[in-house]
């Protein structure tokens with residue numbers, strides 16, 4: 244089991260959930276009703292699964308691929324701790340992972 248903490252974009256809502264090791268963060272987030280579209284379902288063709296990882300957890304993640312970095316360039320509200328939730332596979336090393344939703348804007352045009 245891996246515990247994940249989801250924080251809403253405004254910080255007002257914090258939800259913790261236990262996930263199975265091997266699950267992708269995107270599917271856990273969607274099952275919990277978090278506002279991540281994940282339009283391409285992990286096919287690396289959108290950036291609607293963008294999350295902001297807590298600074299203290301960011302180094303626990305394997306580095307983003309070049310393709311993930313390129314897609315993050317298209318996402319709104321990107322920070323240096325941004326990642327794509329479909330590319331994060333949960334395991335014990337990520338226990339207590341905390342991620343924040345980036346907010347309503349979906350792309351550079353603010354849509």
Ligand code: FES
Pocket residue numbers: 269280281282283284285286287288289290291292314327328329330
């Ligand atoms: S769901 Fe499309 S890139 Fe993650």
